[in-house]
Amino acid sequence: MTLAFAQAEAQCGDALNEATYGFAGRPVTLGVVGRILGHRTHSAFTHLRATPTLPDCPSLTIELWDAGETGVGCPFDEESGDFERRWLAAGGILSSSADGRYVGFRYQASLTVLDRETQRILGCRRSGSPLSTGEYSKPLVHLLSVWYHDRNVQLLHAGLVARDGAGVLIPGESGTGKSTTCVAAAAQGLEFLADDFAGLEHSNGSGFQGHSVFGTACLRRPDLDRFPDIRGRAVDDGIPEEDKPILFLPELYPGRVRASVRMRALVLLRVGAERTEIRRASRPDALRRFAASTLHTVVPRPGRTALERLTALVEQVPAWWLSLGPELLDLAPAIARILESSSAPDEA
Amino acid sequence: MAEPHEFFSPNQADVAAKVIDRELIAIRLLDGTYYSLEPVGTRVWQLIEAGQNVGSIVQTVAAEFGASVEQVAADLRNLVDELLSEGLIVRRDDPGRTAEAPLAASGERYLAPRLNIYRDMGNLLALDPPTPGIDDLLYRDRKRE
Amino acid sequence: MRVLCWTDWFLPSIGGVEVFLARLLPALAGRNHDITVVAGHHQAGLPDVTEHEGVTICRFGFHPLLAANDLDGVGETVARIVCLKERVAPELIHLNTLGPSVLFHLQSAVRCPAPVLLTLHSPLMRDAVGPGTLYGRALRSASWINCNSHAVHSDLVRHVPEVARRSSVVYYGMDPPPLSPAVRPAEPPVVLGYGRLVTDKGFDLLLLAFAAVLRHFPRTRLVLAGEGEARPALERLAGSLSIREAVEFVGPVRPADVPALLNRASVVVVPSRWDEPFGLVALEAALMQRPVVAARAGGLVEAVEHERTGLLIEKENPAELSEALIRLLADSGAADRMGVAARTRAIERFGWARCVDAYERLYHFGLASEDRYG
Numbered sequence: 001m002t003l004a005f006a007q008a009e010a011q012c013g014d015a016l017n018e019a020t021y022g023f024a025g026r027p028v029t030l031g032v033v034g035r036i037l038g039h040r041t042h043s044a045f046t047h048l049r050a051t052p053t054l055p056d057c058p059s060l061t062i063e064l065w066d067a068g069e070t071g072v073g074c075p076f077d078e079e080s081g082d083f084e085r086r087w088l089a090a091g092g093i094l095s096s097s098a099d100g101r102y103v104g105f106r107y108q109a110s111l112t113v114l115d116r117e118t119q120r121i122l123g124c125r126r127s128g129s130p131l132s133t134g135e136y137s138k139p140l141v142h143l144l145s146v147w148y149h150d151r152n153v154q155l156l157h158a159g160l161v162a163r164d165g166a167g168v169l170i171p172g173e174s175g176t177g178k179s180t181t182c183v184a185a186a187a188q189g190l191e192f193l194a195d196d197f198a199g200l201e202h203s204n205g206s207g208f209q210g211h212s213v214f215g216t217a218c219l220r221r222p223d224l225d226r227f228p229d230i231r232g233r234a235v236d237d238g239i240p241e242e243d244k245p246i247l248f249l250p251e252l253y254p255g256r257v258r259a260s261v262r263m264r265a266l267v268l269l270r271v272g273a274e275r276t277e278i279r280r281a282s283r284p285d286a287l288r289r290f291a292a293s294t295l296h297t298v299v300p301r302p303g304r305t306a307l308e309r310l311t312a313l314v315e316q317v318p319a320w321w322l323s324l325g326p327e328l329l330d331l332a333p334a335i336a337r338i339l340e341s342s343s344a345p346d347e348a
Numbered sequence: 349m350a351e352p353h354e355f356f357s358p359n360q361a362d363v364a365a366k367v368i369d370r371e372l373i374a375i376r377l378l379d380g381t382y383y384s385l386e387p388v389g390t391r392v393w394q395l396i397e398a399g400q401n402v403g404s405i406v407q408t409v410a411a412e413f414g415a416s417v418e419q420v421a422a423d424l425r426n427l428v429d430e431l432l433s434e435g436l437i438v439r440r441d442d443p444g445r446t447a448e449a450p451l452a453a454s455g456e457r458y459l460a461p462r463l464n465i466y467r468d469m470g471n472l473l474a475l476d477p478p479t480p481g482i483d484d485l486l487y488r489d490r491k492r493e
Numbered sequence: 494m495r496v497l498c499w500t501d502w503f504l505p506s507i508g509g510v511e512v513f514l515a516r517l518l519p520a521l522a523g524r525n526h527d528i529t530v531v532a533g534h535h536q537a538g539l540p541d542v543t544e545h546e547g548v549t550i551c552r553f554g555f556h557p558l559l560a561a562n563d564l565d566g567v568g569e570t571v572a573r574i575v576c577l578k579e580r581v582a583p584e585l586i587h588l589n590t591l592g593p594s595v596l597f598h599l600q601s602a603v604r605c606p607a608p609v610l611l612t613l614h615s616p617l618m619r620d621a622v623g624p625g626t627l628y629g630r631a632l633r634s635a636s637w638i639n640c641n642s643h644a645v646h647s648d649l650v651r652h653v654p655e656v657a658r659r660s661s662v663v664y665y666g667m668d669p670p671p672l673s674p675a676v677r678p679a680e681p682p683v684v685l686g687y688g689r690l691v692t693d694k695g696f697d698l699l700l701l702a703f704a705a706v707l708r709h710f711p712r713t714r715l716v717l718a719g720e721g722e723a724r725p726a727l728e729r730l731a732g733s734l735s736i737r738e739a740v741e742f743v744g745p746v747r748p749a750d751v752p753a754l755l756n757r758a759s760v761v762v763v764p765s766r767w768d769e770p771f772g773l774v775a776l777e778a779a780l781m782q783r784p785v786v787a788a789r790a791g792g793l794v795e796a797v798e799h800e801r802t803g804l805l806i807e808k809e810n811p812a813e814l815s816e817a818l819i820r821l822l823a824d825s826g827a828a829d830r831m832g833v834a835a836r837t838r839a840i841e842r843f844g845w846a847r848c849v850d851a852y853e854r855l856y857h858f859g860l861a862s863e864d865r866y867g
Contacts, residue, residue, distance in 0.1 A: 084725050085484070085722075085725060086720065086721070086722065086724060086725070087480040087484075087722065089480055091505060093720060093745070094480055096484070096485050099487065100485045100486050100487035101487055103485055116487045145482075146482065146485060149482050150487070220540060220541070220542070244540050270569075285565065288561055288562065288563040288564075288565065288566070289563065289565070289566070291561040291563070293557065299480070300480045300481055300482045300484065300485055301480065301481040301482065302481070302482055303481055303482050303483040304483075306482075364562060364564050365564070366564040366565070366567075366568050368567070368568035368571050368572065368600065369571070369572060369575065369604060370603075371571075371600055371603060373564060373567060373568070373571075373596075373600065375562050375564065377562065380562070382559075382596065382627070384596075384599070384600060386603055387603070464599075464630060465624075465625040465626075466596065466625070466626060466627035466630070467625045467626055468621045468626040468627055468628050469559065469593055469596070469627060471621060472591075472592055472593040472621075472627065472628070473556065473559055473560050473593050
């Protein structure tokens with residue numbers, strides 16, 4: 001499959017879009033052959049741009065191409081028997097080789113494969129069909145979930161914002177208001193890291209770190225209307241039935257999107273309250289909120305180590321209920337109060 | 349058989365319970381059995397939580413729902429026995445401090461309280477098609493950092 | 494009439510219930526019924542509210558909340574369901590599932606009561622209809638229970654006899670697709686099986702039978718379409734039987750492409766080992782004028798008329814399956830007649846308009862259609 005990418009590059013060299021990023025601080029190169037595919041894939045990661053530092057080898061090399069534009073089809077035969085195991089998942093087909101080295105994901109017009117031995121993601125897309133909202137705003141999320149897991153970074157279904165480098169993690173299902181809340185945080189001068197998927201990493205020296213995976217947020221139209229300043233700049237090129245325009249936060253709020261942050265507080269969100277209030281949450285409440293959203297929604301499903309890590313997180317990082325009233329501007333002061341009241345976790 | 353002078357309390361160690369809009373949902377954490385109580389039964393639960401004894405609960409419920417004391421007493425004995433046998437409540441030796449019970453909603457008709465039990469919840473959840481887990485994708489030779 | 498239609502699964506998920514409701518509900522909406530769907534969030538990234546051909550779909554994360562014993566989340570979701578029910582004010586709730594999400598319906602039903610029409614799309618689980626079960630409570634609280642086949646209905650009545658008097662059978666309906674049936678391929682002939690590639694569907698039995706067929710008709714091809722956990726094992730079995738080159742694994746096929754797939758076939762096989770509630774594959778094949786060889790399993794005996802529109806064989810019997818296939822491949826005249834009869838019967842008995850009419854009657858009266866049992 002690497003040969004196919006090289007062929008694609010040879011066919012359309014001027015359509016190659018290549019850059020280096022830091023994913024949870026690890027160097028990653030992303031190369032895409034295909035004008036539209038390239039622009040869209042890179043858009044989700046712009047805030048993670050890094051200067052390539054030689055002679056470091058990248059931790060991950062991603063090579064994608066558009067079959068229609070390059071004339072190079074997908075050479076990889078996912079049905080060849082190399083992919084021993086298959087599941088219907090997340091609207092597509094997740095597959096893996098018997099030894100787990102290769103993980104593939106076929107979704108609509110795309111096939112992408114992660115090689116966990118050579119640290120490579122290769123992918124081919126038939127052109128002509130629009131990217132779904134998910135593919136545009138969260139490209140390669142399922143394979144990246146596996147790659148992050150291999151580096152002991154757990155992908156959570158959660159929003160992540162920060163104030164002066166202190167991170168606030170907001171777990172929750174779709175529909176709990178966390179995307180709107182995270183965009184509101186950026187609008188009010190706080191820092192944005194995630195609206196839906198955040199990476200969680202633990203080290204003895206630095207406690208719990210939260211990592212940004214994508215610089216995008218997706219809001220339903222009625223929620224988008226609460227941001228009149230940026231509403232007109234939401235991107236709407238995806239499949240019409242999905243109707244969740246995409247916001248590219250680094251363009252909308254330059255300087256307010258960051259890559260990583262130290263976790264200082266967990267916020268269990270409730271929207272639609274009569275007025276904005278905060279109060280301490282119990283550890284079981286926090287754990288239940290995480291478990292419900294992450295353990296059953298992220299694909300592939302996290303395992304026992306994820307639950308153990310989440311248990312450690314709720315033990316070390318204070319949790320709060322934040323009931324948000326109708327006035328979104330209450331958010332930033334509420335987060336400030338939460339962070340002031342949260343003492344720093346112990347340094348190990 | 350529950351006696352009027354007896355006190356009980358929810359079995360907080362093994363049971364999670366929550367009143368949602370005058371209905372109780374509870375989970376026996378040991379085996380994932382779900383339970384629910386309709387408004388009259390939920391009121392009984394709240395009064396148990398608040399530390400009232402059986403006799404006092406009978407009086408309160410009869411007054412609040414406009415039912416006869418005899419009827420409520422008979423129904424309550426059955427309910428308490430069932431809550432006990434399912435392990436949702438436990439006997440208390442001493443009354444402890446009586447807490448303020450939340451105010452009852454008005455206007456509800458009295459219906460004999462019934463404990464709804466859902467022993468099949470675990471099976472029903474297990475029947476949903478499984479999403480692959482990361483443990484299904486173990487790669488032993490993966491390069492570690 | 495304002496109807497709240499409750500289902501665990503809806504598009505874009507693909508399965509019998511989803512595909513059926515995705516057609517039925519817009520048809521009823523087109524007859525001026527106000528339909529709102531409550532469904533589960535089974536795929537990450539789906540919006541909470543979408544629209545499908547005039548029908549609003551509202552999704553909730555039922556399963557993860559229950560699996561995590563998240564009572565706060567359950568409570569919040571029940572409150573949201575109550576709000577939805579108060580806003581929609583349904584005159585009827587059409588329940589299409591007995592799964593765990595029904596807890597949320599039952600919890601919200603006290604505050605927002607409405608009669609319930611329950612449609613059973615598959616047989617009951619035998620050991621789970623007692624009084625101490627969510628299943629049993631949901632079943633007994635329905636005002637009327639409709640089954641999608643007599644097989645499902647017989648199963649219901651056997652296990653819960655007290656509901657017999659308020660139950661009925663209305664089959665799924667389906668109209669002939671726009672694509673006309675093509676002449677069945679004769680040289681080489683093609684045997685087709687499709688559906689989820691899981692053990693219950695019995696495609697391993699088809700492979701065993703096909704190996705015997707090849708000895709009589711060596712140029713025959715077998716096409717298996719669909720996807721599922723059993724696929725790698727099926728490919729290995731084809732290899733070990735030395736028939737791999739005669740078998741084509743097509744992968745998943747969208748519903749819209751099924752008629753074209755059927756046109757490639759000379760005969761269609763439904764070798765299920767489990768009691769299929771109905772057998773949509775057999776109906777689809779009949780509408781494309783294909784004879785069907787099916788196992789005597791559940792509702793398949795209603796979808797296929799033995800010796801007239803196809804052949805019924807014993808479950809789990811590859812020898813009998815191979816004999817049936819050989820017979821149809823040897824006598825293409827008989828196979829052609831069966832295909833024509835299958836299509837005529839399908840149009841008469843399982844027509845779409847008839848199905849929509851019957852459901853509309855069920856909605857209007859909450860009572861039986863003319864297919865009432867007994």
